Amino acid sequence: MANKPELMPGTLDMLILQTLKRAPLHGYGIAQSIKRISDDVLTVEEGSLYPALQRLLLQGWVKAEWKTTDTNRRARFYTLTTAGRKQLGVEVSKFEQMVTAIGRVLRDVEEAR
Amino acid sequence: MSAMGRWLRKLGVLLSREKFSGELNEEMAFHVEQVAKEFEGIGMTPEAARYAAMRRFGNATQLRERSHEVVEFRAETVAQDIRYAVRQLRKNPGFTVTAILMLALGIGASAAIFGFVDAAMLEPLPYAQPNGLVDVAEKATVFPRSNLSRADFEDWQRMNKTLRSLDAYTGTGYLLRLGPESEPVMAGRVSDGFFHTLGVQPVLGRDFRPGEDKPGAAKVVMLAYGTWMMRFGGRRDAIGETVGLSGDPYTIVGVLPQNFVFQPRANAELWTPLGDKNGCESRRSCHDLYAVGRLRDGATVEMAQADLQQIAAELAIQYPGSNKDQGASVQPMSELIVGQVRPILLTLLAGAGLLLVIACVNVASLLLVRSESRRREIAVRGALGATPVRLVRQFVTEGLLLAAAGCGAGLLTAACLIGLLKALMPKLMLDEAPFVRNVGVNAHTALFAGGVTMLAALMLALTPVLRLALKDVHGALSEGGRGAASRFWRRMGANLVVVELTIAMVLLAGAGLLTKSLYRLLHVDVGFDAAHVATVQVMAPETFYPKSENWVHLYPAIRNRLLGLPGVQAVGITSDLPVQCNCDTDWIRIAGKPFHGEHNEVMERDANPEYLATVLKARLVEGRIFTDTDDLKHPRVTIINETMAKTYFPGEDPLGKMIGNGNLDATSMRQVVGVIADIRENALDDQAWPTEYFSIYHEPDNYFALAVRTAGDEKALLPDLVKAVRAINPNLGVNEEITLVEQIENSPTAVIHRFVTWLVGGFAATALLLGVVGLYGVVAYSVSQRTREIGVRMALGAQRSAVHRLILKEAGWLTGIGIAAGLGCSVGVGLLMKSLLFGVRSWDVPTLAGVAGVLGLFALLASFIPARRAARVNPVEALRAE
Numbered sequence: 001m002a003n004k005p006e007l008m009p010g011t012l013d014m015l016i017l018q019t020l021k022r023a024p025l026h027g028y029g030i031a032q033s034i035k036r037i038s039d040d041v042l043t044v045e046e047g048s049l050y051p052a053l054q055r056l057l058l059q060g061w062v063k064a065e066w067k068t069t070d071t072n073r074r075a076r077f078y079t080l081t082t083a084g085r086k087q088l089g090v091e092v093s094k095f096e097q098m099v100t101a102i103g104r105v106l107r108d109v110e111e112a113r
Numbered sequence: 114m115s116a117m118g119r120w121l122r123k124l125g126v127l128l129s130r131e132k133f134s135g136e137l138n139e140e141m142a143f144h145v146e147q148v149a150k151e152f153e154g155i156g157m158t159p160e161a162a163r164y165a166a167m168r169r170f171g172n173a174t175q176l177r178e179r180s181h182e183v184v185e186f187r188a189e190t191v192a193q194d195i196r197y198a199v200r201q202l203r204k205n206p207g208f209t210v211t212a213i214l215m216l217a218l219g220i221g222a223s224a225a226i227f228g229f230v231d232a233a234m235l236e237p238l239p240y241a242q243p244n245g246l247v248d249v250a251e252k253a254t255v256f257p258r259s260n261l262s263r264a265d266f267e268d269w270q271r272m273n274k275t276l277r278s279l280d281a282y283t284g285t286g287y288l289l290r291l292g293p294e295s296e297p298v299m300a301g302r303v304s305d306g307f308f309h310t311l312g313v314q315p316v317l318g319r320d321f322r323p324g325e326d327k328p329g330a331a332k333v334v335m336l337a338y339g340t341w342m343m344r345f346g347g348r349r350d351a352i353g354e355t356v357g358l359s360g361d362p363y364t365i366v367g368v369l370p371q372n373f374v375f376q377p378r379a380n381a382e383l384w385t386p387l388g389d390k391n392g393c394e395s396r397r398s399c400h401d402l403y404a405v406g407r408l409r410d411g412a413t414v415e416m417a418q419a420d421l422q423q424i425a426a427e428l429a430i431q432y433p434g435s436n437k438d439q440g441a442s443v444q445p446m447s448e449l450i451v452g453q454v455r456p457i458l459l460t461l462l463a464g465a466g467l468l469l470v471i472a473c474v475n476v477a478s479l480l481l482v483r484s485e486s487r488r489r490e491i492a493v494r495g496a497l498g499a500t501p502v503r504l505v506r507q508f509v510t511e512g513l514l515l516a517a518a519g520c521g522a523g524l525l526t527a528a529c530l531i532g533l534l535k536a537l538m539p540k541l542m543l544d545e546a547p548f549v550r551n552v553g554v555n556a557h558t559a560l561f562a563g564g565v566t567m568l569a570a571l572m573l574a575l576t577p578v579l580r581l582a583l584k585d586v587h588g589a590l591s592e593g594g595r596g597a598a599s600r601f602w603r604r605m606g607a608n609l610v611v612v613e614l615t616i617a618m619v620l621l622a623g624a625g626l627l628t629k630s631l632y633r634l635l636h637v638d639v640g641f642d643a644a645h646v647a648t649v650q651v652m653a654p655e656t657f658y659p660k661s662e663n664w665v666h667l668y669p670a671i672r673n674r675l676l677g678l679p680g681v682q683a684v685g686i687t688s689d690l691p692v693q694c695n696c697d698t699d700w701i702r703i704a705g706k707p708f709h710g711e712h713n714e715v716m717e718r719d720a721n722p723e724y725l726a727t728v729l730k731a732r733l734v735e736g737r738i739f740t741d742t743d744d745l746k747h748p749r750v751t752i753i754n755e756t757m758a759k760t761y762f763p764g765e766d767p768l769g770k771m772i773g774n775g776n777l778d779a780t781s782m783r784q785v786v787g788v789i790a791d792i793r794e795n796a797l798d799d800q801a802w803p804t805e806y807f808s809i810y811h812e813p814d815n816y817f818a819l820a821v822r823t824a825g826d827e828k829a830l831l832p833d834l835v836k837a838v839r840a841i842n843p844n845l846g847v848n849e850e851i852t853l854v855e856q857i858e859n860s861p862t863a864v865i866h867r868f869v870t871w872l873v874g875g876f877a878a879t880a881l882l883l884g885v886v887g888l889y890g891v892v893a894y895s896v897s898q899r900t901r902e903i904g905v906r907m908a909l910g911a912q913r914s915a916v917h918r919l920i921l922k923e924a925g926w927l928t929g930i931g932i933a934a935g936l937g938c939s940v941g942v943g944l945l946m947k948s949l950l951f952g953v954r955s956w957d958v959p960t961l962a963g964v965a966g967v968l969g970l971f972a973l974l975a976s977f978i979p980a981r982r983a984a985r986v987n988p989v990e991a992l993r994a995e
Contacts, residue, residue, distance in 0.1 A: 045171040047144075050137065054137075054183040060122075
């Protein structure tokens with residue numbers, strides 16, 4: 001774990017929301033999806049999904065319901081709500097602003113060198 | 114979602130907590146299972162796969178807690194902390210009970226004393242708008258607050274511009290005739306507006322009417338509530354009845370409220386208007402009144418003082434013979450009443466405060482010991498994911514809980530203590546301090562206890578927190594609970610116990626000084642032999658003994674009658690018994706000496722020959738004692754005390770000198786025929802005063818005291834004495850029967866000193882106990898921590914005596930530092946309470962040394978037990994135990 005980049009603080013919620021945008025998923029599915037799509041670059045301590053999910057539930061950005069999986073197991077599936085979709089937009093644009101800004105600073109430093 | 118929505122969801126979770134936990138667990142278990150399957154898919158054994166999955170998942174307990182925290186109300190974790198704290202405290206009943214008891218003692222004692230201070234400082238006067246009341250008196254060169262003369266009072270009342278009203282009061286006695294026997298009762302004589310000025314209204318009947326205090330006015334009387342209930346059965350028709358007071362008929366016009374008390378005349382059963390002027394009041398130079406005034410709106414005490422001073426100055430010009438150098442004294446009424454008790458109360462409050470500090474320190478060191486032994490628990494909780502904040506909160510919660518329990522128990526203790534103190538408080542002191550009757554656990558006391566509790570809680574919470582912050586959790590876990598950290602405890606705990614010992618030393622020194630001062634007070638050289646003397650006050654009604662000639666005949670009659678009682682050796686008759694007050698003074702002028710109208714104030718006492726010679730056994734320095742021929746048929750003579758001889762006849766022989774009044778009137782002239790050693794006429798802690806004695810046949814009075822010397826038990830004689838006097842004439846009032854020894858021991862000074870001494874002594878004893886228990890705890894704990902070290906030492910050949918010495922040396926150091934610091938503080942404290950000390954300096958070496966010795970001895974005892982235990986350590990066992 002040590003040689004992989006740590007997740008930037010505050011981004012976990014955004015990643016979960018983004019992942020749920022495609023389809024409702026259970027916790028394990030969310031972890032798998034993030035890992036797969038990021039080519040194993042972004043790994044989270046998988047358990048930390050759960051406090052984060054509780055946080056999102058409390059804010060009303062996701063909904064949860066118990067369903068059965070393909071393997072016929074009971075699992076809690078999380079769905080993005082309308083409020084969650086809006087929140088995702090806000091967070092993404094904030095994140096992009098930040099990334100752009102950081103990128104600009106980094107370029108500036110290179111040019112000055 | 115809105116805040117409201119979030120709140121509702123939290124509430125939903127709270128109501129179905131089981132469901133929430135169950136679902137979370139199921140979800141997380143499902144996740145781990147899936148990951149394990151993944152690992153099995155790449156060829157791991159199921160068991161290895163499960164472990165790998167759990168590692169990848171993270172600390173499940175911590176995650177579960179964090180999830181809970183998200184949806185929990187803040188209060189919920191607080192409730193959890195409290196539940197856990199309660200469980201912790203219940204698991205250690207010994208610790209909990211000890212801690213709560215100590216806190217209850219500390220908080221209770223300080224809250225109880227605070228109750229008294231509060232009542233004294235905040236509501237000293239049970240009257241309407243007490244802040245506007247001022248005490249008004251004259252000021253003489255020797256007396257900063259002296260009586261007013263009636264003429265001066267009337268002028269002041271008429272001429273002042275700063276007082277809405279000014280009213281006079283004085284004490285008097287009447288023979289109350291109810292049924293066959295007359296009984297002397299104490300009464301107050303007041304000007305007509307007195308009760309109106311105080312803002313007191315009668316519960317029954319009416320107040321005195323304006324003009325009722327003028328000479329010749331109809332005689333009316335108001336009853337104190339107690340008198341009405343006790344002597345008149347609380348009958349409403351008592352109003353309008355006529356009652357005989359010293360032979361004169363008085364009409365009862367009113368009854369005062371039950372809670373009415375006027376401290377300067379607290380024992381008054383009846384109140385009458387000033388009315389006719391007595392002998393003293395017809396002269397401007399004779400002072401027998403005090404006054405109470407109510408300030409006009411906007412007027413201050415200083416303005417009133419300046420106003421009355423101005424009037425006094427005008428009167429001094431107008432009447433130089435009587436008013437030269439007579440000024441005015443104005444002070445807030447509360448000052449008059451509380452001024453005396455304030456240093457006492459503050460001393461007691463300080464004592465209680467110190468006790469509280471000891472109690473807190475003791476509990477704090479108990480907590481420290483516990484936090485030491487809980488290091489592993491804390492480390493485990495930390496490793497399981499409890500955040501430092503959460504751990505600290507746990508300790509704070511425990512401290513708060515203990516403090517709260519201590520506060521509750523403390524308030525109960527305070528209520529008990531207040532009740533006890535009120536019961537123990539001498540009647541006399543209750544009269545001195547009328548506000549005491551209102552003391553109880555009230556809002557102020559509770560607020561004070563709450564504040565003190567917060568401070569205590571802070572201390573209790575901070576001690577283990579500081580302790581925790583200073584070391585890392587992981588170290589504790591690996592170390593197995595011994596070694597370096599206990600060094601910290603030893604230093605911290607030791608410092609705390611030094612504080613305890615220092616405070617115990619200070620309180621002990623205070624108690625020691627007060628005890629010695631009480632001893633000195635009771636053994637002051639009174640200049641007479643108090644043993645085997647019985648005394649009573651006698652009042653002869655003027656209706657039966659209208660003229661002084663009658664009184665003069667009464668004296669020998671009483672004397673002869675009493676001499677017939679078995680065991681009676683001598684019968685003394687006097688105007689005032691010894692050890693009373695700086696009262697009944699006279700202004701003198703010595704013939705042949707320069708005189709400029711100054712007030713040479715001396716005390717005047719009238720006595721029959723036996724009183725000085727055989728009853729008090731006064732020591733005659735030179736000249737002679739009175740004889741039976743020193744009567745109205747022979748010239749006036751006087752005997753003076755040594756102080757008077759030194760003051761007014763320095764370097765000369767006073768015998769044969771003539772003394773008179775300011776004008777040297779022929780009738781006032783008397784010759785000095787004797788000098789006696791000082792007899793203590795005023796309070797025990799006062800300076801000896803110049804005193805002149807007259808033969809009672811020259812200065813007869815219908816109110817006098819009998820002092821009877823007997824060969825037998827003087828206490829047993831008292832009832833016979835009363836009976837014998839009444840047998841002469843049933844109209845003679847007889848009361849206040851008391852032995853002379855009791856009289857001294859119950860004199861106000863002695864009573865108040867004794868009360869303070871007992872209380873501070875109680876504080877000191879408690880402090881000693883707590884301090885020594887604290888020391889025992891520290892040493893015992895240190896021994897238990899060092900068992901292995903001691904085992905090693907002994908295995909390497911250390912003698913038992915050496916181990917003994919090792920432990921005792923540690924305790925000795927702590928005690929030594931505590932005592933040394935305590936000695937330093939004690940001297941300071943002694944200086945602060947100088948006003949309460951009599952005949953003892955604040956650095957009285959024998960007291961301090963004795964007290965240090967007592968503390969040292971107890972400390973030695975406390976450390977001897979653990980030292981013995983240390984010396985008995987079996988090295989083999991000690992080492993094997995590791």
